[in-house]
Amino acid sequence: MTKTTRQTVRINGVRTVLTTRNGKVTTRPADPKEWELQAAQVQALRALPEYGRLFLLAGDQNSAKRGPRAQVEATAAGMTPGEADMRIYLTGARIRMFENKVGNGKLSPAQVSRHAALAKIGHTVEVVRATTKAEAASKAVALVRGWLADNDNENNSTKAA
Structure with a gap:
């Protein structure tokens, strides 16, 4: 079973989305508010x-x-x-x-x-x-x-x- 989690964090002051899927973490810039x-x-x-x-x-x-x-x-x-x-x-x-x-x-x-x-x-x-x-x-x-x-x-x- 594939489990995916997402959370938005700040990395070096920039809002970033962290996605974890099957133990692998990827990042992308978060959309602006x-x-x-x-x-x-x-x-x-x-x-x-x-x-x-x-x-x-x-x-x-x-x-x-x-x-x-x-x-x-x-x-x-x-x-x-x-x-x-x-x-x-x-x-x-x-x-x-x-x-x-x-x-x-x-x-x-x-x-x-x-x-x-x-x-x-x-x-x-x-x-x-x-x-x-x-x-x-x-x-x-x-x-x-x-x-x-x-x-x-x-x-x-x-x-x-």
Whole structure:
């Protein structure tokens, strides 16, 4: 019988997955944590020349580990399970949102429910999938630049009418 075990450890400060199978140990870099992807996105988005003029951002970490008391306090204060990770505020009173997932990570039941509820009132939540911080930042920049172009087109058509 083949027994396989996996654990994530730090080797020289780097998160690494150790896999043991039939007595043989292999290593590979661990996927980044979702918050690390989000932090890379925030840094890249804030560096754009449009930041502060054409858009602002706000991030959430609703799935952060909390004790029972902290969870009650967060919920009472309005934290909503399943809320999107990032909100992008565009000129013209428009808001766009995206959710980060590492690789093929699945949406939680709370995220599926919340995203469906937001869609019912006209707010789509895009899912950004990435396996590196650079990929996450690049995808977020491309998404926001696309939204800015769409927003600019909508504003120009409104002015022409």
